[in-house]
Amino acid sequence: MDHLDPDRLLPVDPATRDIARVLYERVADMPILSPHGHVPPGLLLEDAPFADPAELFITADHYVTRMLHAAGVDLSELGVGTAPAADPRAAWRILCGNWHLYYATASGYWLTHILGTLFGVTEEPSAANADDIYDRIARQLTSPQFRPRALFDRFDIEVLATTDDPMDDLAAHAALAADPAFGGRVLPTFRPDxxxxxxxxxxxxxxxxxxxxxxxxxxxFAGYLRAIEQRRAHFIEHGAVSADHGVREPLTLDLDPVDASALYRRAVAGTLTAQEARAFTGHMLYQMARMSVADGLVMTVHAGVHRNHSRATFDRFGPDTGHDIPVPIDYTGNLQPLLEDFGLAKDFHLVLFGIDETIYSREVAPLAGFYPSVYIGAPWWFLDAPDAVQRFRAAVTETAGFYRGAGFIDDTRAFLSIPARHDMARRSDAAFLARLVREGRFTLRQAERVASDLVDAVPRKAFKL
Structure with missing residues (x-):
C-alpha cells in the first residue's frame, strides 16, 4: 500500500495495457449513475458528520464483518445489526489487526482505494498502527469536506437510487428534492418483498x-392489489424509476383470479402450506410485471440468495449481517409465464441479476438476446469483483453484445465505497475491451464508444434515466 498503482486491474501485457489505459482515461472522470443501492436518504438529508471510522467502514458493511466472523470474531465486538453498540476504537483495532484476511478480496480492494484516495492512508493497516490511522481518519471526519453532501458532490454522483419500503412516506426524498442547497438526484426504489x-x-x-x-x-385480494398499485404511484410521484424484487427463486405463475384470491385469504390467515406459499409468491411476481407494464417502473429481479442461512446469527443480530448465501437458480423456466405475456410489451424493462454465474451464458444472455424487455444485470454481491467482472463480460458479450446490459450496479450500503466500486468496473471493462482490440475483434474507436456507453448510455436506457 505504498501507493495506489495507477494501472491497477489493467492487463499485464504492455501493449494491451496501453490500450486499456486510453480507454480507462476516457471514462475515469465521468459522472456516476447508481440506479440501485442501499444508502439511506436520511444520510444526505441530515448531512450529519460520520461518527467514527468503525461506523464508516465496519459496522454496517457485511462484506467486511463476515470475513472477521469467519476468522472467529464475534459480531457483537463489531456492533453489527441489533447488537449493542461496540467500542469503535476496539472494532477498528480488530479490523487492522486482521488486515491480511482481505488480501486479494473485493473488500480489500475497496478499502485500500477509500483509505488511499479519501484519507491519504498509504501504509498497510496493522495492530501496530491501528490507533494512529483511527485518529487521522477521525480528525478528517470533523471537516466539512467529509460531510455526506460534500462527498456526494466530490464523488460526482449524478443519480443515486435508494431502496425503500412500500409504506415509506418518502418524506426524506421529498425534502431532498425541495432543498435548493442540494443539487443531487436521489430516487426512491419500490421494494415490496x-x-x-x-x-x-x-x-x-x-x-x-x-x-x-x-x-x-x-x-x-382485489383491494390488496389496488393498494400496491397506489403505493407504486406514490413512488413514481417522488421520482422512482424502478421496483426491485429480491427473491430466492424467480418463479412466476399466472393463477386464475379465484384461485389467487383464495390463496391470498389463506396467506393473511397464516394457513398456507409451503407449496401454496410458493405459488402465491410466484403469482405476485407475475403481478409485479403486469404492474410494471402498466406504470412503467423498471422491474429488477435479484434472485438466488438463501437469506439468513444461520438461524443463530439471525436471532442474535437480525438480517443483513453477513450470512446470506448464494444458491443456483433457473430463469428460463421460471420466467416463461411472465415473458409469454409481457416479454414483448412495449417499454417494459426487466433487469435480471444473479449470483449463480452459470446463468449468465446459459440463460440471461440468451434471454436478453431475444426479448426486447430483458436486460442483463451487472455482477452483483459476491460477484462485483474484478475477476468476476471479467468472467461476466466473457460470458454474456458474444451472445448479447454490450448494449443489452444495465450498466454497473454498486448495490451498497457503504456510501464511501461507491466511487471505488464504479472505478473498479470501469478499469475491468477497459481491460476486457483492450483485449478485444488487440485480438482484432473490433477497433479502438469502437472500443472507445463502448467504454463510454457502458458508463452512461447503457444504464441510462435500461433504467429509464
Missing amino acids: AYLDPTAPAFRSNIERLTSSIGVAIDD
Whole structure:
C-alpha cells in the first residue's frame, strides 16, 4: 500500500495495457449513475458528520464483518445489526489487526482505494498502527469536506437510487428534492418483498398497514392489489424509476383470479402450506410485471440468495449481517409465464441479476438476446469483483453484445465505497475491451464508444434515466 498503482486491474501485457489505459482515461472522470443501492436518504438529508471510522467502514458493511466472523470474531465486538453498540476504537483495532484476511478480496480492494484516495492512508493497516490511522481518519471526519453532501458532490454522483419500503412516506426524498442547497438526484426504489411473500416476517402486519391505507378489508385480494398499485404511484410521484424484487427463486405463475384470491385469504390467515406459499409468491411476481407494464417502473429481479442461512446469527443480530448465501437458480423456466405475456410489451424493462454465474451464458444472455424487455444485470454481491467482472463480460458479450446490459450496479450500503466500486468496473471493462482490440475483434474507436456507453448510455436506457 505504498501507493495506489495507477494501472491497477489493467492487463499485464504492455501493449494491451496501453490500450486499456486510453480507454480507462476516457471514462475515469465521468459522472456516476447508481440506479440501485442501499444508502439511506436520511444520510444526505441530515448531512450529519460520520461518527467514527468503525461506523464508516465496519459496522454496517457485511462484506467486511463476515470475513472477521469467519476468522472467529464475534459480531457483537463489531456492533453489527441489533447488537449493542461496540467500542469503535476496539472494532477498528480488530479490523487492522486482521488486515491480511482481505488480501486479494473485493473488500480489500475497496478499502485500500477509500483509505488511499479519501484519507491519504498509504501504509498497510496493522495492530501496530491501528490507533494512529483511527485518529487521522477521525480528525478528517470533523471537516466539512467529509460531510455526506460534500462527498456526494466530490464523488460526482449524478443519480443515486435508494431502496425503500412500500409504506415509506418518502418524506426524506421529498425534502431532498425541495432543498435548493442540494443539487443531487436521489430516487426512491419500490421494494415490496415483505408484502408479497407470505413466509416473510411480519407479513400480516405489513398487509394490515397496506390495505388500511386505502380503506379495504385485509382479506380483499382485489383491494390488496389496488393498494400496491397506489403505493407504486406514490413512488413514481417522488421520482422512482424502478421496483426491485429480491427473491430466492424467480418463479412466476399466472393463477386464475379465484384461485389467487383464495390463496391470498389463506396467506393473511397464516394457513398456507409451503407449496401454496410458493405459488402465491410466484403469482405476485407475475403481478409485479403486469404492474410494471402498466406504470412503467423498471422491474429488477435479484434472485438466488438463501437469506439468513444461520438461524443463530439471525436471532442474535437480525438480517443483513453477513450470512446470506448464494444458491443456483433457473430463469428460463421460471420466467416463461411472465415473458409469454409481457416479454414483448412495449417499454417494459426487466433487469435480471444473479449470483449463480452459470446463468449468465446459459440463460440471461440468451434471454436478453431475444426479448426486447430483458436486460442483463451487472455482477452483483459476491460477484462485483474484478475477476468476476471479467468472467461476466466473457460470458454474456458474444451472445448479447454490450448494449443489452444495465450498466454497473454498486448495490451498497457503504456510501464511501461507491466511487471505488464504479472505478473498479470501469478499469475491468477497459481491460476486457483492450483485449478485444488487440485480438482484432473490433477497433479502438469502437472500443472507445463502448467504454463510454457502458458508463452512461447503457444504464441510462435500461433504467429509464
